[in-house]
Amino acid sequence: MKRSRSARTALPIGLSLLVSATLAAPVAQAADVNIYTSRQPELIQPVLDAFTEETGLSTATIFIDKGLEERVKAEGANSPADLIMTVDIGRLDAAKQAGVVQPVESAVLAENIPEQFRDGEKEWFALTARGRVVYASKDRFDADSITYEELADPKWKGRLCTRSGQHQYNIALIAAYIAHHGEDAARQWVTGLRDNLARRPEGGDRDQAKAIFAGECDIAIGNTYYVGKMATNDKEPEQKEWANAIKVIMPTFDNGLTHVNISGVSLAKNAPNADNAVKLMEFLSSDEAQKIYAELNYEYPVEPGIETSDLVKSFGELKPDSLPLDEIAEHRTKASEIVDEVNYDGGPQS
Amino acid sequence: MSVIPSDNIRRFLPWRIERRGRGDDGYLAVAFVLAALVAMPFAALVWLAASGSSSNWSHLATTILPEASRVTLQLMLGVAVLTGTFGVVTAWLVASFDFPGRRLFSWALVLPLAVPTYIAAYCFVEFLHFAGPVQSAIRAVFGFQSSRDYWFPDVRSLWGAILILSSVLYPYVYLTVRMVFLMQGRKAADVARTLGASQATVFLKVLFPLARPAIAIGVSLALMESVNDIGAVEFLGVRTLTFAVYSTWLNRGDLYGATQIALLMLAVIVLLVMVERFARRKQRFTLGRADRPQPGSEKLSGGRAFLASAACALPILLGFAIPLLVLGDFALRRLDQLGDPQLWRALFHTVTLAGTTGLVTVLVGFMLAYGVRLTGSKRLLLMTRLAVLGYAVPGTVLAIGILIPLAGLDNWVDARMRAGFDVSTGLLLTGSGIAIVYAGFVRFMAMGHGSLESGFTKLSPHLDMAARTLGRSPGATLFEVILPLMRPALLTAFLLVFVEASKELSATILLRPFDFETLATFVYAQTSRSAFEDGAVAALLIVLVGILPVAILNRSILAETARG
Numbered sequence: 069m070k071r072s073r074s075a076r077t078a079l080p081i082g083l084s085l086l087v088s089a090t091l092a093a094p095v096a097q098a099a100d101v102n103i104y105t106s107r108q109p110e111l112i113q114p115v116l117d118a119f120t121e122e123t124g125l126s127t128a129t130i131f132i133d134k135g136l137e138e139r140v141k142a143e144g145a146n147s148p149a150d151l152i153m154t155v156d157i158g159r160l161d162a163a164k165q166a167g168v169v170q171p172v173e174s175a176v177l178a179e180n181i182p183e184q185f186r187d188g189e190k191e192w193f194a195l196t197a198r199g200r201v202v203y204a205s206k207d208r209f210d211a212d213s214i215t216y217e218e219l220a221d222p223k224w225k226g227r228l229c230t231r232s233g234q235h236q237y238n239i240a241l242i243a244a245y246i247a248h249h250g251e252d253a254a255r256q257w258v259t260g261l262r263d264n265l266a267r268r269p270e271g272g273d274r275d276q277a278k279a280i281f282a283g284e285c286d287i288a289i290g291n292t293y294y295v296g297k298m299a300t301n302d303k304e305p306e307q308k309e310w311a312n313a314i315k316v317i318m319p320t321f322d323n324g325l326t327h328v329n330i331s332g333v334s335l336a337k338n339a340p341n342a343d344n345a346v347k348l349m350e351f352l353s354s355d356e357a358q359k360i361y362a363e364l365n366y367e368y369p370v371e372p373g374i375e376t377s378d379l380v381k382s383f384g385e386l387k388p389d390s391l392p393l394d395e396i397a398e399h400r401t402k403a404s405e406i407v408d409e410v411n412y413d414g415g416p417q418s
Numbered sequence: 419m420s421v422i423p424s425d426n427i428r429r430f431l432p433w434r435i436e437r438r439g440r441g442d443d444g445y446l447a448v449a450f451v452l453a454a455l456v457a458m459p460f461a462a463l464v465w466l467a468a469s470g471s472s473s474n475w476s477h478l479a480t481t482i483l484p485e486a487s488r489v490t491l492q493l494m495l496g497v498a499v500l501t502g503t504f505g506v507v508t509a510w511l512v513a514s515f516d517f518p519g520r521r522l523f524s525w526a527l528v529l530p531l532a533v534p535t536y537i538a539a540y541c542f543v544e545f546l547h548f549a550g551p552v553q554s555a556i557r558a559v560f561g562f563q564s565s566r567d568y569w570f571p572d573v574r575s576l577w578g579a580i581l582i583l584s585s586v587l588y589p590y591v592y593l594t595v596r597m598v599f600l601m602q603g604r605k606a607a608d609v610a611r612t613l614g615a616s617q618a619t620v621f622l623k624v625l626f627p628l629a630r631p632a633i634a635i636g637v638s639l640a641l642m643e644s645v646n647d648i649g650a651v652e653f654l655g656v657r658t659l660t661f662a663v664y665s666t667w668l669n670r671g672d673l674y675g676a677t678q679i680a681l682l683m684l685a686v687i688v689l690l691v692m693v694e695r696f697a698r699r700k701q702r703f704t705l706g707r708a709d710r711p712q713p714g715s716e717k718l719s720g721g722r723a724f725l726a727s728a729a730c731a732l733p734i735l736l737g738f739a740i741p742l743l744v745l746g747d748f749a750l751r752r753l754d755q756l757g758d759p760q761l762w763r764a765l766f767h768t769v770t771l772a773g774t775t776g777l778v779t780v781l782v783g784f785m786l787a788y789g790v791r792l793t794g795s796k797r798l799l800l801m802t803r804l805a806v807l808g809y810a811v812p813g814t815v816l817a818i819g820i821l822i823p824l825a826g827l828d829n830w831v832d833a834r835m836r837a838g839f840d841v842s843t844g845l846l847l848t849g850s851g852i853a854i855v856y857a858g859f860v861r862f863m864a865m866g867h868g869s870l871e872s873g874f875t876k877l878s879p880h881l882d883m884a885a886r887t888l889g890r891s892p893g894a895t896l897f898e899v900i901l902p903l904m905r906p907a908l909l910t911a912f913l914l915v916f917v918e919a920s921k922e923l924s925a926t927i928l929l930r931p932f933d934f935e936t937l938a939t940f941v942y943a944q945t946s947r948s949a950f951e952d953g954a955v956a957a958l959l960i961v962l963v964g965i966l967p968v969a970i971l972n973r974s975i976l977a978e979t980a981r982g
Contacts, residue, residue, distance in 0.1 A: 099932070108947045128932035130932050130934070132928055133927060134664065134924075134928070135817065135821075142821045143829075143845060143848055146832055147845075162671060165671070236668070236669070270574045271543075271574070271653065274948045278548070284566070297948070303752060304748075304951050306549055400669060401671065404670050405481070405670070409481050411481070414657075
């Protein structure tokens with residue numbers, strides 16, 4: 069009895085030690101280009117596969133959300149990261165400010181990516197754009213246009229839904245508002261939005277469409293590509309109904325242009341495979357990759373002349389705001405403070 | 419009666435002073451090194467918090483800090499009350515009475531532990547939202563059309579968060595308390611019953627006071643997990659201090675300020691734990707000998723039996739059945755994912771990481787707890803108390819605290835090797851499985867150490883004394899006396915840590931190597947692009963990975979019962 073018991077304990081311990089030994093070895097050997105990304109693997113893998121097929125260079129990725137810059141910084145000179153791919157201008161700027169990226173001189177990138185969508189100091193390059201737009205109820209919202217400013221109009225009281233004001237997409241929108249109208253006007257605007265809320269901000273962008281479908285609110289703020297994802301969700305046909313309950317309105321600032329955010333790429337400061345990494349950056353800005361992005365993710369390609377998917381076309385034309393993106397990044401801290409100051413996430417006050 | 423207040427013995431035998439023996443100092447040194455290893459991330463965080471002055475405090479103090487503190491305290495209070503109620507009532511029922519389904523309940527009550535909090539939150543929202551089965555049924559019955567036609571409680575709220583977190587966290591209380599009821603409690607309860615006390619009196623006057631340390635351990639685990647949680651509270655729109663930690667760090671680019679808030683939260687937890695320990699400083703119970711756990715056999719019938727079954731079924735329904743139902747529904751439409759080799763690799767990574775983390779945690783936890791018992795070192799005791807706090811720190815913040823010293827060490831070694839031998843060693847630990855295991859044992863030391871410490875308190879100091887008096891060395895005492903008796907506690911500790919580690923997300927995601935997925939990171943990647951449904955199969959696998967240890971855990975306790 070006793071012996072069999074110790075045998076039973078010894079076996080798992082022995083096995084685990086074996087496993088620990090495996091863990092101690094470098095689990096995955098780095099590839100020709102190593103990518104730290106805050107974009108979900110599903111969204112970039114098809115493009116990376118196309119790159120490997122064309123060049124024969126392999127890629128390896130780590131999806132890191134919070135703390136990506138901190139990891140690269142801590143790893144310092146020995147960091148295996150070649151490229152840093154992130155979503156949101158705030159994150160691209162954060163990597164730049166943290167000093168973990170380096171400028172890239174590339175005629176290809178300069179030619180493919182319009183000036184507005186790349187950093188003046190060449191430390192980041194946008195690859196895709198997405199509009200921050202209005203989802204409106206097909207049944208309960210008649211107008212076909214609205215401005216961002218009008219969203220705070222008291223006539224929409226109790227009819228607006230959004231996700232948390234502290235979400236990076238909303239922070240970027242508020243930061244753009246600050247850039248356009250100044251801090252005080254932005255504070256008033258966010259207060260107005262808060263008073264129009266139908267309920268406390270919660271969930272993600274898809275949940276706002278769902279809330280419109282459920283009749284909880286009539287207008288919501290969300291990113292363009294989610295509509296595409298919902299409308300084509302064969303696994304959860306219920307989401308098609310949500311998408312069907314809403315129409316996309318391209319809201320504009322009073323300059324007639326729509327706020328866009330970006331996903332982008334930077335070359336890591338200590339990139340061990342810088343040459344290959346730049347090749348991949350150039351590939352990501354090419355026609356081929358931009359087309360994959362547009363079709364697969366329902367995003368807007370940054371390269372002019374690449375068509376968006378038919379579904380995205382049905383949203384109407386997107387005229388991106390000409391506001392420099394780094395100016396938006398600059399106002400992020402203030403935007404985040406305003407959200408707290410007016411207690412936006414506390415929801416409607418009465 | 420075998421319940422002995424051991425402090426009295428200690429007064430007569432100078433146990434704490436004169437028992438350093440051969441080998442003790444060496445052991446103590448090792449224990450200190452281990453404790454330091456666990457404490458290092460905290461040191462890194464303190465250094466981080468101190469190295470930057472945050473401009474955020476005036477902003478925070480005048481805006482969300484009061485509100486976030488209130489919400490956090492309410493959440494803690496709610497979770498403490500609800501996990502305490504669920505855990506103690508169910509433990510009392512299955513340990514004291516015989517009623518239909520008791521055998522099933524006694525192990526099924528642990529199952530919710532296998533469900534990660536953020537997955538439970540998603541499932542509850544899915545279950546109770548407008549298009550979910552509950553509201554659809556209500557609309558069908560009453561003929562409502564829109565959500566504005568009727569009132570339905572919003573699960574995305576503070577009370578929703580309390581309910582959801584408690585539904586999956588109460589097993590900590592259930593497990594620790596049931597053990598007490600089965601072991602010390604049984605005999606005390608039987609004596610009280612023989613003396614004519616009613617079941618209610620026995621519960622209030624005998625069992626509850628006996629179980630207080632166990633309740634404290636269980637509830638504090640549940641509280642720490644509630645406080646460090648970000649996934650569930652963010653999704654439910656409940657703005658706790660942890661939410662403020664992340665918005666300060668990520669939106670205002672202020673890691674220093676974020677660390678300061680996190681450490682402040684930690685201080686509050688420390689305070690609470692100290693208050694609780696102080697409140698029961700006079701109480702200490704140990705067993706005169708190693709009793710076998712023994713369930714009570716008072717038969718319930720009729721309405722009472724039904725009530726007992728219902729009381730046990732409720733938390734299982736909330737914490738396990740609902741999540742399983744929702745996940746199962748999504749997963750059925752995605753069975754093709756089972757053919758994806760990546761999913762199986764993720765499963766393999768999850769199990770190996772959790773197993774290794776479990777072993778390392780139990781080993782280190784045991785060495786610390788035994789070190790305290792062996793030498794009575796106050797300093798080691800203090801360090802172990804600090805060591806278990808990892809669980810109260812938001813996961814990603816703790817991971818930063820691990821990342822910085824590990825990468826620092828790697829780079830230092832690399833620089834030395836370059837200078838001395840002209841070879842670059844690169845990053846050896848950072849971005850390896852070791853970093854994740856390290857993070858895991860720092861995070862989950864609370865589970866491991868908690869079970870072991872309560873295991874040790876059940877062993878009378880007589881045992882060590884007798885063995886040592888009879889000439890056994892500390893080592894021999896350990897292997898011949900302590901370890902065999904501690905086997906159940908060791909197993910419990912290992913399985914608890916294993917289950918926790920198989921759900922671990924935030925440290926894994928930040929510290930992992932290239933192309934390395936666990937089930938949890940796989941689910942997270944889906945949810946973070948708003949497609950939780952696509953992670954349902956993996957989420958279900960996480961739950962399954964957790965169920966197996968839970969079943970073993972219970973079987974081993976039952977086996978002990980049968981033998982006793």
